[in-house]
Amino acid sequence: MRSAPIRPSEITPEHVYLSRRRFIAGGAALTLGGVGAHALSEDWLTGRGFRPGAPIEGEDTTPIEYATAYNNFYEFGTDKDDPARYAHEMTVDPWSVEVAGEVAKPGKLGIEDLLANVDLEERVYRLRCVEAWSMVIPWIGFPVKALLDRFEPTGAAKFVEFTTLHRPDEMRGQRSFFSGIDWPYVEALRLDEAYHPLAILAVGMYGNVLPNQNGAPLRLVVPWKYGFKSIKSIVRIRLTRRRPGTTWNMLQPREYGFYANVNPTVDHPRWSQASERRLPSTLFSPNRIETRMFNGYEEVASLYADMDLRRNY
Amino acid sequence: MTASDARYRWAQATVIALLCAPLAILAWDFVREIRQPGVAFGPDPAETIVRYLGEWAIRILLATLAVSPVARLLGRPRLVRYRRTFGLAAFSYAVVHFTGYLVLLAGLDAGTFLADFVERPYITVGLAALVLLVPLAVTSTRRWQRRLARNWRRLHRLVYAIGVLACIHLLWLSKGDYMDAALYGGILALLLGERLARYTKRLRERGVHET
Numbered sequence: 433m434r435s436a437p438i439r440p441s442e443i444t445p446e447h448v449y450l451s452r453r454r455f456i457a458g459g460a461a462l463t464l465g466g467v468g469a470h471a472l473s474e475d476w477l478t479g480r481g482f483r484p485g486a487p488i489e490g491e492d493t494t495p496i497e498y499a500t501a502y503n504n505f506y507e508f509g510t511d512k513d514d515p516a517r518y519a520h521e522m523t524v525d526p527w528s529v530e531v532a533g534e535v536a537k538p539g540k541l542g543i544e545d546l547l548a549n550v551d552l553e554e555r556v557y558r559l560r561c562v563e564a565w566s567m568v569i570p571w572i573g574f575p576v577k578a579l580l581d582r583f584e585p586t587g588a589a590k591f592v593e594f595t596t597l598h599r600p601d602e603m604r605g606q607r608s609f610f611s612g613i614d615w616p617y618v619e620a621l622r623l624d625e626a627y628h629p630l631a632i633l634a635v636g637m638y639g640n641v642l643p644n645q646n647g648a649p650l651r652l653v654v655p656w657k658y659g660f661k662s663i664k665s666i667v668r669i670r671l672t673r674r675r676p677g678t679t680w681n682m683l684q685p686r687e688y689g690f691y692a693n694v695n696p697t698v699d700h701p702r703w704s705q706a707s708e709r710r711l712p713s714t715l716f717s718p719n720r721i722e723t724r725m726f727n728g729y730e731e732v733a734s735l736y737a738d739m740d741l742r743r744n745y
Numbered sequence: 746m747t748a749s750d751a752r753y754r755w756a757q758a759t760v761i762a763l764l765c766a767p768l769a770i771l772a773w774d775f776v777r778e779i780r781q782p783g784v785a786f787g788p789d790p791a792e793t794i795v796r797y798l799g800e801w802a803i804r805i806l807l808a809t810l811a812v813s814p815v816a817r818l819l820g821r822p823r824l825v826r827y828r829r830t831f832g833l834a835a836f837s838y839a840v841v842h843f844t845g846y847l848v849l850l851a852g853l854d855a856g857t858f859l860a861d862f863v864e865r866p867y868i869t870v871g872l873a874a875l876v877l878l879v880p881l882a883v884t885s886t887r888r889w890q891r892r893l894a895r896n897w898r899r900l901h902r903l904v905y906a907i908g909v910l911a912c913i914h915l916l917w918l919s920k921g922d923y924m925d926a927a928l929y930g931g932i933l934a935l936l937l938g939e940r941l942a943r944y945t946k947r948l949r950e951r952g953v954h955e956t
């Protein structure tokens with residue numbers, strides 16, 4: 433398989449519009465969890481245009497009913513079908529995001545205002561989970577930099593920290609008595625990583641607004657890192673001088689590095705990372721493929737030019 | 746055949762049927778999945794199936810350990826006759842769980858299996874539990890029971906270690922949330938605690954007689 437970074441030339445010019453209709457296509461998800469039953473009205477996105485993106489050459493896009501029914505979102509439970517079943521309990525409208533720390537113009541903005549001036553585009557990315565499975569998902573979003581610029585990071589800012597909503601009333605995983613995770617979920621990037629054009633904040637997928645189980649209404653997507661870095665349902669962004677503590681890294685530093693770049697040569701104590709199962713797999717074929725360095729996004733290699741990636745896993 | 750024999754046979758057949766039910770459901774899901782991929786097992790059939798079987802293996806294993814305390818609690822010592830059926834069912838589910846892992850997750854690849862066995866402690870521990878179950882399954886018959894005499898009970902105390910290994914297996918493969926490990930580990934602790942309490946009581950009583 434070849435690497436297929438998104439080139440501007442591959443992007444068709446006409447605009448497509450985000451639809452309000454959620455998941456009519458996701459039949460399986462609907463019957464499983466009653467995803468369609470809740471009243472979400474992200475009217476601020478309905479009718480917003482986005483520039484469509486090209487599919488990855490030679491790789492099938494994962495069917496929507498799998499991408500919306502098989503999720504790791506521990507705020508709603510640890511089983512893969514828990515998020516599809518319970519994420520509708522989370523209120524995503526109204527939603528605001530606070531931007532703080534090393535910025536000239538800190539503030540808390542309603543998501544409508546936050547996104548008023550950004551151009552939305554579609555990006556079809558591989559998503560590689562640390563559990564050695566992967567999917568291909570068409571996200572709709574915009575570069576992280578477009579949002580950060582607006583708050584004017586200061587020269588001292590070196591890292592960006594993202595925090596997920598903490599609302600145990602609506603997120604049953606956060607109420608679990610046996611949870612090892614110290615909520616809220618926190619992830620972070622080095623500022624130059626966040627500024628890389630491949631790093632996006634997503635508000636939609638498959639031509640629709642994001643379903644709750646996939647991290648509505650705003651999530652990070654960093655395609656060259658393991659999925660747990662791509663934090664969901666963001667309420668706070670903080671620019672910092674020092675490297676922030678991040679959830680999985682603090683829980684099990686030997687298993688989950690801060691960088692968590694997809695790397696077939698560094699094994700994880702639970703899973704070999706040399707290969708992955710591209711979902712959906714079937715009973716008769718695990719659909720195992722070789723894992724590629726940086727998940728096939730070699731253009732990010734320069735970010736790590738003088739680092740030992742075996743130590744900084 | 747006396748009436749009580751007949752009742753026993755029926756009861757035994759019912760127990761076997763119940764213990765087979767999760768496998769029957771799995772078989773039916775296989776048929777559905779083959780007809781239309783994705784409907785029964787979702788996008789990751791391998792994980793779904795291996796987890797399902799592992800969960801039933803540990804449930805039935807703990808049920809096996811619960812048979813004799815329940816018989817005592819109800820004051821019906823003859824219920825212990827069903828213990829062997831439960832034990833063999835637990836062993837069977839563990840074997841199918843292991844087979845599911847070998848075929849669906851390791852893809853029948855010896856290299857993958859060996860690497861997993863060496864590098865992933867939860868796999869090593871699971872396999873230890875399975876291997877230890879083999880002599881217990883083999884010697885579960887009346888004949889072996891007679892042949893081994895007192896040693897039979899000693900040998901079958903291995904099941905306590907197997908229970909502990911199974912719970913460690915589950916604990917080590919859990920991440921983020923330890924609800925299942927706590928649940929099954931808690932039940933095991935109760936079952937083992939009850940035995941320990943009885944054992945120390947017996948020791949004390951014996952001590953009293955000797956003085």
Ligand code: HEM
Pocket residue numbers: 792795796797798799800801802803806839842843846850868871872873874875878911914915918
């Ligand atoms: C007495 C023996 C065993 C018992 C009672 C047992 C029980 C379990 C349980 C309860 C689970 C968790 C299911 C869940 O998360 O819902 C599990 C998962 C698993 N077991 Fe076992 N197990 C045994 C032996 C083995 C052996 C011998 C292997 C392989 C060599 C194995 C491999 C696995 C794997 C790979 C998983 C995780 C599946 C996944 O999450 O992808 N187990 N087992």
